[in-house]
Amino acid sequence: MITVKKFRAGCLKLTILDEIIAKKKDEIKTLTGQTFQPVAYEPVPTFQSLVAASSQMNIIAEIKRSSPSRGAINTTVDPADQAKRYEALGAKAISVLTDQAFFNGSIEDLIQVRKTVRLPILCKDFMIDPVQIDRAKAAGANIILLIVAALSDAQLAELYQYAVENDLEVLVEVHDEEEMERALRLEPEIIGINNRNLKTFEVNLATTERLASMVRGMKTILISESGMKQQGDVIRVRNAGANAVLVGETFMRAENLEETFKSFQVSLFQNIN
Numbered sequence: 001m002i003t004v005k006k007f008r009a010g011c012l013k014l015t016i017l018d019e020i021i022a023k024k025k026d027e028i029k030t031l032t033g034q035t036f037q038p039v040a041y042e043p044v045p046t047f048q049s050l051v052a053a054s055s056q057m058n059i060i061a062e063i064k065r066s067s068p069s070r071g072a073i074n075t076t077v078d079p080a081d082q083a084k085r086y087e088a089l090g091a092k093a094i095s096v097l098t099d100q101a102f103f104n105g106s107i108e109d110l111i112q113v114r115k116t117v118r119l120p121i122l123c124k125d126f127m128i129d130p131v132q133i134d135r136a137k138a139a140g141a142n143i144i145l146l147i148v149a150a151l152s153d154a155q156l157a158e159l160y161q162y163a164v165e166n167d168l169e170v171l172v173e174v175h176d177e178e179e180m181e182r183a184l185r186l187e188p189e190i191i192g193i194n195n196r197n198l199k200t201f202e203v204n205l206a207t208t209e210r211l212a213s214m215v216r217g218m219k220t221i222l223i224s225e226s227g228m229k230q231q232g233d234v235i236r237v238r239n240a241g242a243n244a245v246l247v248g249e250t251f252m253r254a255e256n257l258e259e260t261f262k263s264f265q266v267s268l269f270q271n272i273n
């Protein structure tokens, strides 16, 4: 049974994140006890090593067919072809939304991308159980996402440790100050600030500007996620301290992907553009 967590505006209301997590709990019942056949592939560099060697904005380019906030985005995409285009343009990682129910993606999409690119792959899903990490790793993912808003401190610590023990990189995602404080207790190598509020869908780049100061001076890779529409947006989050951006919809809809992508590869060592 779905646990109702929110009491808003005089009525009981589930947020989209509550609904997604409830669905994940069902999926986990199906996954538990399964063994996952590992996909064979040549070793790929870590995302951290690629970022360390780069002087321009590091781009994680996403395969995103549709989303709860935007509906259909690009339903006819061939994930492998799209990922190959991202790789050729200089993406540092490919993000694959593997959730079926809300994003129309699949673990099969990730497997197809794995067979095509030599880049690290982020399994973009709503992880709440180690079995999802096992499945992502077997499919060829190198990075997993942990969304602080969806996890208790105990779950966060357990999943983080499990992923690291399995040689995966972890993107710890936050959206407000309290989540950032919880994330920082893990001393993570990679933090993502999601400009999208996953409960209301509101997107605001000021979220990166606000929270980036909490990691200033640390070695952490800082990814600004969601809402990058044009070069000015990338410059804005770069100036706030982000050294990577995660971009989905804009690339998936781009009429001229090359031009859009290249315009996002701004220098990291320039503060005025």
Ligand SMILES: O=C(O)c1ccccc1NCC(=O)[C@H](O)[C@H](O)COP(=O)(O)O
Pocket (backbone or CB within 6 Å): 016, 017, 062, 064, 067, 068, 069, 070, 194, 196, 198, 201, 225, 226, 227, 228, 246, 247, 248, 249, 250
């Ligand atoms: O995109 C959504 O509507 C959404 C809703 C609920 C939970 C997560 C959601 N998106 C996941 C992401 O964070 C984005 O796919 C990613 O950051 C790229 O965002 P964008 O460039 O704005 O497509």
